[in-house]
Amino acid sequence: MPKKIDHEQRRKQIAEATWRMILERGMEGATVRNIAQEAGLSLGALRHYFSTQDELLGYAMTLVKEKATARIQEVAMKDLPPKEKAVQLMLEIIPTDEETLAEMEVWFAFTAYARHKGEEFNAQHDGIHSYIYKLIDWLDESKLLKTHLDKETEAEKLYAIVDGLALHAMLDPERLVKDKVSRVLVHHVDSLCIDQQ
């Protein structure tokens, strides 16, 4: 099996070179030629792993999503009070450190690029929409959610808050620091939940 592992490791290494190119030069700099050079490979060697630029870009985006999902699952396993856990889970999506800022930059650049590429990419379905709906359901099952809430409207609003904060934290990281993001999330989750004494 070592050959198979090598193959996947090499693909990841190429994906990481792709992220660096997007971060440094934007999508217009993420050419197969530049990525091969950044990864220390010949064009021919790179083509052995990815036959087209779009296949490579699609894989690089899938890895961004997997990284975020892995962090979210780690938080989900933690033994935390539900409201705190809800805030921590959302903080894994909103960029507030170097790693998550880079992921958001790559997502943003890739999404703008993919808008004009037709059906090959389906960048908008990043899974956050259904994830936020589940979060609202989970607060409800934990008997924390206020009764009589319109869950669908609340989920849509929370989804907008999370992605709006993510966008602003990327565009203006000096203004929207982690503490400020955290304060908005805690404040909002509190407003959805019953008072606990």
Next chain:
Amino acid sequence: MPKKIDHEQRRKQIAEATWRMILERGMEGATVRNIAQEAGLSLGALRHYFSTQDELLGYAMTLVKEKATARIQEVAMKDLPPKEKAVQLMLEIIPTDEETLAEMEVWFAFTAYARHKGEEFNAQHDGIHSYIYKLIDWLDESKLLKTHLDKETEAEKLYAIVDGLALHAMLDPERLVKDKVSRVLVHHVDSLCIDQQ
């Protein structure tokens, strides 16, 4: 003065050709050559109005902002109950028809592009941040805002809701139709305001 007017009209015509190119082909298609062709001008004639691609793109973005500002001012002059006016004002930013969807697409593509262009562009300062702060202040002055609200946190949250909805309405316009956007905004403005009998 006719010469001056012709000059500005021609610049606007070129800016509109720029938007069409961005919408159809993304930023990578918005080359000076493609834009000149779309505007029915020679490259030399276009260069008479804009000496660089970045000058042209910057002007095209300024016009997008001016169009949105003009619509907002029109709503601001209307004789409407304050809460309804607040919702209508935010609906001018969130894309829910062909015109505003096109503006958002252009903003998104341009912002992604400008992230890697350094200081020449300052795409993040679209004025919506201070505009939302003013909206909260205005609800307060109209004696509608609940007392004891943390106005700064509420403004940050509302700003995230508006831009989050704008992003989602662009990425998934079939799901997030105008009625749904409206419902979230009305619901949120209601939650900020005192009950009126």
